[in-house]
Amino acid sequence: xxxxxxxxxxxxxxxxxxxxxxxxxxxxxxxxxxxxxxxxxxxxxxxxxxxxxxxxxxxxxxxxxxxxxxxxxxxxxxxxxxxxxxxxxxxxxxxxxxxxxxxxxxxxxxxxxxxxx
Amino acid sequence: xxxxxxxxxxxxxxxxxxxxxxxxxxxxxxxxxxxxxxxxxxxxxxxxxxxxxxxxxxxxxxxxxxxxxxxxxxxxxxxxxxxxxxxxxxxxxxxxxxxxxxxxxxxxxxxxxxxxxxxxxxxxxxxxxxxxxxxxxxxxxxxxxxxxxxxxxxxxxxxxxxxxxxxxxxxxxxxxxxxxxxxxxxxxxxxxxxxxxxxxxxxxxxxxxxxxxxxxxxxxxxxxxxxxxxxxxxxxxxxxxxxxxxxxxxxxxxxxxxxxxxxxxxxxxxxxxxxxxxxxxxxxxxxxxxxxxxxxxxxxxxxxxxxxxxxxxxxxxxxxxxxxxxxxxxxxxxxxxxxxxxxxxxxxxxxxxxxxxxxxxxxxxxxxxxxxxxxxxxxxxxxxxxxxxxxxxxxxxxxxxxxxxxxxxxxxxxxxxxxxxxxxxxxxxxxxxxxxxxxxxxxxxxxxxxxxxxxxxxxxxxxxxxxxxxxxxxxxx
Amino acid sequence: xxxxxxxxxxxxxxxxxxxxxxxxxxxxxxxxxxxxxxxxxxxxxxxxxxxxxxxxxxxxxxxxxxxxxxxxxxxxxxxxxxxxxxxxxxxxxxxxxxxxxxxxxxxxxxxxxxxxxxxxxxxxxxxxxxxxxxxxxxxxxxxxxxxxxxxxxxxxxxxxxxxxxxxxxxxxx
Numbered sequence: 001x002x003x004x005x006x007x008x009x010x011x012x013x014x015x016x017x018x019x020x021x022x023x024x025x026x027x028x029x030x031x032x033x034x035x036x037x038x039x040x041x042x043x044x045x046x047x048x049x050x051x052x053x054x055x056x057x058x059x060x061x062x063x064x065x066x067x068x069x070x071x072x073x074x075x076x077x078x079x080x081x082x083x084x085x086x087x088x089x090x091x092x093x094x095x096x097x098x099x100x101x102x103x104x105x106x107x108x109x110x111x112x113x114x115x116x117x
Numbered sequence: 118x119x120x121x122x123x124x125x126x127x128x129x130x131x132x133x134x135x136x137x138x139x140x141x142x143x144x145x146x147x148x149x150x151x152x153x154x155x156x157x158x159x160x161x162x163x164x165x166x167x168x169x170x171x172x173x174x175x176x177x178x179x180x181x182x183x184x185x186x187x188x189x190x191x192x193x194x195x196x197x198x199x200x201x202x203x204x205x206x207x208x209x210x211x212x213x214x215x216x217x218x219x220x221x222x223x224x225x226x227x228x229x230x231x232x233x234x235x236x237x238x239x240x241x242x243x244x245x246x247x248x249x250x251x252x253x254x255x256x257x258x259x260x261x262x263x264x265x266x267x268x269x270x271x272x273x274x275x276x277x278x279x280x281x282x283x284x285x286x287x288x289x290x291x292x293x294x295x296x297x298x299x300x301x302x303x304x305x306x307x308x309x310x311x312x313x314x315x316x317x318x319x320x321x322x323x324x325x326x327x328x329x330x331x332x333x334x335x336x337x338x339x340x341x342x343x344x345x346x347x348x349x350x351x352x353x354x355x356x357x358x359x360x361x362x363x364x365x366x367x368x369x370x371x372x373x374x375x376x377x378x379x380x381x382x383x384x385x386x387x388x389x390x391x392x393x394x395x396x397x398x399x400x401x402x403x404x405x406x407x408x409x410x411x412x413x414x415x416x417x418x419x420x421x422x423x424x425x426x427x428x429x430x431x432x433x434x435x436x437x438x439x440x441x442x443x444x445x446x447x448x449x450x451x452x453x454x455x456x457x458x459x460x461x462x463x464x465x466x467x468x469x470x471x472x473x474x475x476x477x478x479x480x481x482x483x484x485x486x487x488x489x490x491x492x493x494x495x496x497x498x499x500x501x502x503x504x505x506x507x508x509x510x511x512x513x514x515x516x517x518x519x520x521x522x523x524x525x526x527x528x529x530x531x532x533x534x535x536x537x538x539x540x541x542x543x544x545x546x547x548x549x550x551x552x553x554x555x556x557x558x559x560x561x562x563x564x565x566x567x568x569x570x571x572x573x574x575x576x577x578x579x580x581x582x583x584x585x586x587x588x589x590x591x592x593x594x
Numbered sequence: 595x596x597x598x599x600x601x602x603x604x605x606x607x608x609x610x611x612x613x614x615x616x617x618x619x620x621x622x623x624x625x626x627x628x629x630x631x632x633x634x635x636x637x638x639x640x641x642x643x644x645x646x647x648x649x650x651x652x653x654x655x656x657x658x659x660x661x662x663x664x665x666x667x668x669x670x671x672x673x674x675x676x677x678x679x680x681x682x683x684x685x686x687x688x689x690x691x692x693x694x695x696x697x698x699x700x701x702x703x704x705x706x707x708x709x710x711x712x713x714x715x716x717x718x719x720x721x722x723x724x725x726x727x728x729x730x731x732x733x734x735x736x737x738x739x740x741x742x743x744x745x746x747x748x749x750x751x752x753x754x755x756x757x758x759x760x761x762x763x764x765x766x767x
Contacts, residue, residue, distance in 0.1 A: 004646070057761050063666040064757040068750050070659040074651055075743070078732035090736045093743065100747040103134045104754035110141045111758050123741070130748050137755065178738040218759050225752045232745055244742040248749045255756035296717050317710040
């Protein structure tokens with residue numbers, strides 16, 4: 001654990017600073033609960049604009065693709081760290097994994113999952 | 118280590134990938150040919166399965182076991198997937214959805230079910246189950262423009278995700294106590310653990326595993342998703358859920374619970390028997406009130422799961438053999454019933470039971486076939502369902518659990534009422550005015566022939582499959 | 595030893611508080627924020643258990659990717675926010691489905707788990723924990739667990755296709 005002391009100190013400092021700033025602001029101005037305050041986002045575009053325009057579902061597709069490819073990316077970390085120890089076998093394992101995912105990526109691309117328009 | 122021992126799964130997954138690549142190349146109007154690609158892939162996978170060793174050898178570092186049971190489940194799931202493919206080609210194209218994606222997901226789901234059934238390690242078992250489940254969630258909601266299909270996909274997903282997490286929690290407790298992921302190692306460690314007082318957490322873990330799998334097979338306190346999922350799913354997928362997805366749950370129970378819980382014997386057979394009686398009774402009684410034929414079949418399949426659980430509760434070799442035979446019979450009769458429903462709904466007919474009025478006049482062949490499948494689900498002699506129930510009852514009596522046999526008999530009597538309702542509507546109710554004769558495609562015809570022949574063959578000459586099922590059930594423990 | 599215990603207690607309390615606020619927050623965005631806090635707290639607990647690979651995965655996947663999906667889902671939903679001023683816990687406890695039944699069942703589950711955990715002599719790991727566990731995850735993942743690893747890639751492929759199937763519009767292509 002000692003190898004991570006620097007990280008722990010860094011995280012501690014970040015936590016103290018962030019909590020300190022929000023705490024001070026909270027002290028300075030007591031919030032009142034109003035209709036505007038209970039909106040999903042307290043500023044920016046209103047998420048429930050009545051009959052107004054809605055966000056296209058594409059945002060969600062992007063988020064889902066992100067999750068799937070993020071899971072894929074995780075597998076590369078341990079593989080990269082032990083590349084030499086794993087040898088040809090590890091290379092082949094990862095090649096199969098990557099090719100399967102590449103097929104999925106090609107499908108998403110061809111089906112227009114990456115276009116915006 | 119070589120991957121040669123999983124050729125059937127590799128072939129099937131590769132066919133799925135080939136299908137989504139072909140999707141781009143093959144023009145929209147020629148996509149019917151993709152059904153042929155999928156069928157050939159499944160047949161190839163089945164041939165590969167037949168050539169795998171079946172001597173109980175472990176492979177891939179103890180991840181999988183190649184015994185007769187593996188062969189049985191591989192062929193069972195492939196047969197189910199094949200029938201689904203045959204009768205979904207027209208159905209999915211008729212709904213204007215992408216056939217390639219549909220068939221690819223069917224291939225992946227079946228691959229997952231096969232991986233699960235041959236697993237000898239809880240990690241690969243769970244990953245196989247998840248591959249099956251995630252593909253099946255998407256398939257249930259595949260008709261994106263139909264609210265019912267969305268509802269089916271959502272409900273199946275929410276319940277399935279809950280079930281998976283309960284199952285995984287249970288597995289983590291078992292791993293915590295035993296420190297093992299291999300199924301036989303877990304069984305061995307549980308025996309040692311029992312003498313040292315580990316068993317509270319181990320029992321809790323195994324209980325959670327059973328609850329999670331109970332959701333997947335729609336056993337009774339956990340069955341509430343089934344009617345909505347069956348009603349809203351594309352009809353081929355309703356068949357897939359009841360045959361392949363539930364069959365995979367049964368396979369997991371045989372692999373996981375029978376082997377790992379064997380050492381903890383005690384009273385779990387009685388508990389499983391109680392679950393079985395509850396499941397068949399609630400399924401049959403609720404089916405009496407259904408007006409939609411897919412919902413009725415959903416409750417009927419809940420009841421069938423109850424019968425299957427009776428064989429698992431007995432737990433003897435004969436009991437497991439009866440379960441396997443029943444699964445084979447169930448494959449043909451349930452798929453047959455759903456195929457008839459799919460051919461009717463492709464022709465624009467509704468899914469209410471009252472829509473079946475006068476079918477005996479409008480389309481005598483389909484009406485005769487549906488009557489055969491219903492008779493088999495009910496258990497009339499000379500059908501597969503009869504031989505299946507007979508062997509379950511025999512196993513229960515010989516296994517010293519005669520009360521289960523009584524439960525099966527009483528429940529069969531209850532189920533006469535709702536199967537009779539459909540038969541009466543088809544044959545005795547007057548033909549509606551604007552009724553048209555029904556047309557069938559070649560693929561649907563092939564699926565109907567296979568399921569009918571299977572249902573009658575297993576009912577009249579059951580010896581071959583009986584032999585296979587008993588052979589597969591011998592070496593489980 | 596005691597300093598580790600203090601850190602553990604503080605982290606657990608923070609995580610539990612965040613989890614509690616996920617269920618009780620007035621605003622769905624606040625619930626999402628606390629959910630991120632819960633994920634981060636669990637990551638910190640993994641870290642304390644010297645499972646630093648799991649901690650990193652927890653941060654990247656849950657506090658990162660899953661939270662992105664949650665935030666997008668909130669943005670896409672048209673929902674009415676609760677604007678009442680009755681203290682939430684009074685209101686909640688009265689209702690059978692959102693109040694006392696879940697409370698009773700979760701407390702019961704907790705007590706049962708706690709009793710059986712304390713009752714069980716857990717086996718202790720003989721091997722010393724690794725400093726960089728990512729290196730030690732690699733060998734089993736790519737050797738004895740190679741089959742589940744490759745099946746997982748097919749699973750991710752199925753998930754990619756599923757995402758396209760369920761969200762793409764027909765007129766897009």
